[in-house]
Amino acid sequence: MAEVLVLVDHVDGEVKKVTTELLTAARRIGEPSAVWVGDGAEEGAARLAEFGAAKVYVAPAELNDYVVAPTAELLAKLAQESSAAAVLVSATAANKEIAGRLAVKLGSGVLTDVVALDVDDSGPVAEHSVFGGSVVTHARVRTGVPVIAVRPNSIAAAPAETPGEAAREAVTVELSDAAKAARVVERVQQEQGERPELAEAAIVVSGGRGVGSEDFSVVENLADSLGAAVGASRAAVDSGWYPNQFQVGQTGKTVSPQLYIALGISGAIQHRAGMQTSNNIVAVNKDPEAPIFELSDFGVIGDLHKVAPQLTDEINRRK
Amino acid sequence: MNIVVLVKQVPDTATERKLRPEDHTLDRAASDGVINELDEYAIEEALLLKEKHGGEVTVLSMGPDQATDSIRKALSMGADKAVHLNDDALHGSDALQTAYALSKALGTLEFDVVVLGSESTDARTGIVGAALAEYLGLPQLTLAGKVDIDGGSIRIQRQADYGYDVVEAELPAVVSVVEKINEPRYPSFKLIMAAKKKPVQKLTLADVGIEVPGDPADAEVGLAAAATEVVDAAAAPPRAAGTIVKDEGEGGLKVAEFLSAKKFI
Ligand SMILES: Cc1cc2nc3c(=O)[nH]c(=O)nc-3n(C[C@H](O)[C@H](O)[C@H](O)COP(=O)(O)OP(=O)(O)OC[C@H]3O[C@@H](n4cnc5c(N)ncnc54)[C@H](O)[C@@H]3O)c2cc1C
Ligand SMILES: Cc1cc2nc3c(=O)[nH]c(=O)nc-3n(C[C@H](O)[C@H](O)[C@H](O)COP(=O)(O)OP(=O)(O)OC[C@H]3O[C@@H](n4cnc5c(N)ncnc54)[C@H](O)[C@@H]3O)c2cc1C
Numbered sequence: 147m148a149e150v151l152v153l154v155d156h157v158d159g160e161v162k163k164v165t166t167e168l169l170t171a172a173r174r175i176g177e178p179s180a181v182w183v184g185d186g187a188e189e190g191a192a193r194l195a196e197f198g199a200a201k202v203y204v205a206p207a208e209l210n211d212y213v214v215a216p217t218a219e220l221l222a223k224l225a226q227e228s229s230a231a232a233v234l235v236s237a238t239a240a241n242k243e244i245a246g247r248l249a250v251k252l253g254s255g256v257l258t259d260v261v262a263l264d265v266d267d268s269g270p271v272a273e274h275s276v277f278g279g280s281v282v283t284h285a286r287v288r289t290g291v292p293v294i295a296v297r298p299n300s301i302a303a304a305p306a307e308t309p310g311e312a313a314r315e316a317v318t319v320e321l322s323d324a325a326k327a328a329r330v331v332e333r334v335q336q337e338q339g340e341r342p343e344l345a346e347a348a349i350v351v352s353g354g355r356g357v358g359s360e361d362f363s364v365v366e367n368l369a370d371s372l373g374a375a376v377g378a379s380r381a382a383v384d385s386g387w388y389p390n391q392f393q394v395g396q397t398g399k400t401v402s403p404q405l406y407i408a409l410g411i412s413g414a415i416q417h418r419a420g421m422q423t424s425n426n427i428v429a430v431n432k433d434p435e436a437p438i439f440e441l442s443d444f445g446v447i448g449d450l451h452k453v454a455p456q457l458t459d460e461i462n463r464r465k
Numbered sequence: 466m467n468i469v470v471l472v473k474q475v476p477d478t479a480t481e482r483k484l485r486p487e488d489h490t491l492d493r494a495a496s497d498g499v500i501n502e503l504d505e506y507a508i509e510e511a512l513l514l515k516e517k518h519g520g521e522v523t524v525l526s527m528g529p530d531q532a533t534d535s536i537r538k539a540l541s542m543g544a545d546k547a548v549h550l551n552d553d554a555l556h557g558s559d560a561l562q563t564a565y566a567l568s569k570a571l572g573t574l575e576f577d578v579v580v581l582g583s584e585s586t587d588a589r590t591g592i593v594g595a596a597l598a599e600y601l602g603l604p605q606l607t608l609a610g611k612v613d614i615d616g617g618s619i620r621i622q623r624q625a626d627y628g629y630d631v632v633e634a635e636l637p638a639v640v641s642v643v644e645k646i647n648e649p650r651y652p653s654f655k656l657i658m659a660a661k662k663k664p665v666q667k668l669t670l671a672d673v674g675i676e677v678p679g680d681p682a683d684a685e686v687g688l689a690a691a692a693t694e695v696v697d698a699a700a701a702p703p704r705a706a707g708t709i710v711k712d713e714g715e716g717g718l719k720v721a722e723f724l725s726a727k728k729f730i
Binding site: 242246250285330336372448460 | 479482484502560564583584586589591592596599603604606620623625629630633635638645691693695696699700701702704705710712715716717719723724729
C-alpha cells in the first residue's frame with residue numbers, strides 16, 4: 147500500500163491530538179508514515195503506532211532553526227523517495243506555509259483548511275467550509291501528490307485496528323541556501339497558563355464586547371470549570387481586554403471544538419467564520435435579536451454576568 | 466528603499482458571498498469588492514517603512530478590471546504608484562498559480578521588500594507569502610507582528626501559538642503581516658485627490674513572461690491548468706433551530722442541564 151506522509155505536531159515528546167486525527171484520515175488513503183522533526187520521537191512513537199503509523203521518519207531539530215522552508219524540503223524529499231500518495235499536515239498557520247512551499251516543490255496542488263476528507267477512485271476528496279460557513283465545497287488535487295492541510299478537530303480520531311510498527315528511521319536533508327535564508331534567532335514563550343491550546347481544545351469559551359471590561363474572569367472561570375480554552379471576539383481584543391492570539395474569527399483563529407460557548411458576542415459574520423463548524427454552540431446574550439442565536443443549539447437571553455457565574459458554580463458543584 | 470505591497474481585491478465580508486455555479490470561481494458580480502483587510506495593514510507597514518527609510522511604495526495587484534478601485538484606494542493611503550496584472554487567462558488561478566504570477570510580475574520590478582497580508586478573507590489559504598518566497602528564492606519573513614530594518618538586514622517577530630519567534634534575514638525579503646502590527650491610516654482628502662493622478666501600469670501575462678498557449682490546459686496559470694479543482698459547491702445546510710430561553714434567574718442552571726444532556730458535564 148502506498149505511503150501517506152503525516153507531519154507530526156508535538157510538544158516535548160507529546161503528540162498533539164490533531165496528529166492522531168491526521169493518521170486516522172491517512173489510513174483511508176494508504177499506509178501512514180509519520181514525519182517527526184526534532185526531539186522526542188522515542189516517547190511519541192507508541193502513540194503514533196496506536197493510530198497506525200507504520201514508520202516514523204525522524205529529522206533533526208536543526209530544521210527548526212529556519213522558517214518553514216527546511217521542513218518543506220524534507221517532506222519533498224521523503225514524498226519523492228517513497229512515492230507518497232498524499233502528504234497531510236494540520237492547518238495551522240505555519241503548517242499551511244509548509245504545505246504551500248512543499249506543493250511548489252512537488253509541482254502539486256494544495257488544499258488548505260479542510261474540514262472533512264474522503265477518498266474515491268481518483269484519490270482524496272476534501273471538504274471546505276467557506277465564506278464564514280455559508281458555503282460547502284468539495285475539491286481535489288488533479289496534478290501531483292496531493293498536499294492537504296486539515297483543520298484540527300475535523301476528523302474523529304480512532305486507533306487503528308492493528309497498530310502500526312512505528313519503526314523509527316533517521317532522515318535528514320541537505321538544506322539549500324534559500325531554505326536557510328530566514329533564521330530563527332530567538333523563541334519567545336509568552337504566558338500560556340494551564341489551559342488547552344485554542345485550536346485544539348475540545349471546548350472553547352469566548353467573551354466579547356458584552357464582557358464589558360478587561361476583567362475577563364467571568365469567561366476564564368467558566369472555561370476552567372470545563373477544562374476549556376478561552377477565546378475572544380475582535381471587539382474584546384481591540385479593546386485591549388484580551389491578548390490578540392486568542393482572537394477567534396476571520397482574522398483570528400479558526401476553531402472547531404465539540405462545544406463553543408459565546409458570552410456577550412453578537413455573532414458577526416467575521417466571528418462566525420472562525421467558529422461556525424463547532425459541533426455544539428451555546429450563547430448568552432442580552433439582545434434577543436443577536437445573530438449568534440441563529441446558530442446556537444442552546445441560547446440564553448440574559449446578562450452574562452449573572453448567567454455565566456451561575457453556570458460555573460453549577461458545573462463545579464456537580465463535579 | 467523600494468517596497469512593493471501586494472493588494473488583493475476581495476468581496477466585502479459583510480455581503481452575501483457566492484461562487485459562480487458554472488465553474489465554482491468567485492462570483493465578483495455578487496458583492497462589492499474591497500481591499501483585503503490585512504492588505505491595509507500591509508500598506509500601512511509599507512508606508513511606515515518608507516517614512517523611516519525613504520524610497521518608494523509600489524502597489525501590485527492581480528485581478529480583473531474592477532480591482533482598479535482597490536488599487537486607487539491603496540494609492541490614496543499614500544502609495545506612490547501601482548502595477549496591475551490583469552489578463553483574462555488568469556481567471557480561476559489557484560493559490561500557487563497566483564503566487565507564481567505575482568512572482569513573475571515582481572520579476573519586472575526592483576524591490577528590497579515585498580509586503581503582503583498573511584491571509585485573504587475570501588479564499589483564506591494563507592499560503593501566497595510562503596509560495597512567493599519559494600518561487601523567488603527569497604527569505605520568508607511571514608506572520609510578522611513587528612518589522613525592523615537596519616541597513617541590509619531585516620528582523621521580524623513571527624507570531625506563533627506559544628508567543629513569537631525573532632527571525633532575521635538579509636534583504637530582499639518577503640514579509641507578511643498580521644493584524645496586530647499597526648493601525649492602518651485613513652486616506653486624507655488631499656491624498657484621495659492626488660491618488661487620481663498617480664500612475665497605474667497595466668501588465669498582461671505576456672508582459673511578465675508567462676506564455677498563453679492555445680490550449681488553456683497547457684498554461685501555467687488559469688482554471689483549466691490549476692492543480693486543484695473544485696468539484697462541487699452548495700449552500701451549507703441550515704443548522705437545526707436551537708432552544709432559546711430567557712433568563713429568569715435560572716439561565717445558568719438551564720445551560721448546565723443542556724451541557725449535562727450532551728455529556729459535557
Ligand atoms: C475584515 C474583517 C475581519 C474581522 N475579523 C474578525 C475576527 O477575526 N473575529 C471577530 O470576532 N470579529 C472580527 N471582525 C469584527 C466583527 O465584524 C465584529 O465587529 C466583532 O465580531 C464584534 O465583536 P462582539 O460580538 O464582541 O461585539 P458586538 O458586536 O458589539 O456585540 C456585543 C454583544 O454583547 C451583548 N451584550 C452586551 N452586554 C451584555 C451582557 N451584560 N450580557 C450579555 N450580553 C451582552 C450585546 O447584546 C451584543 O450582542 C472583523 C471585521 C472585519 C470587517
Ligand atoms: C472559497 C475559495 C477557496 C479556495 N481554496 C483554494 C485551495 O484550497 N487551494 C488553492 O490552491 N486555491 C484555492 N482557492 C484559489 C485561491 O484562493 C486564489 O488563487 C487566490 O488568488 C490566492 O489565494 P488566497 O487569497 O487564499 O491567498 P492568501 O495566501 O490567503 O493571501 C495572502 C496575501 O497574498 C496577497 N495576494 C493574494 N492574492 C493576490 C492577488 N490576486 N493580487 C495581489 N496580492 C494577492 C495579499 O496580500 C493577501 O493578503 C480558493 C478560492 C476560493 C474563492
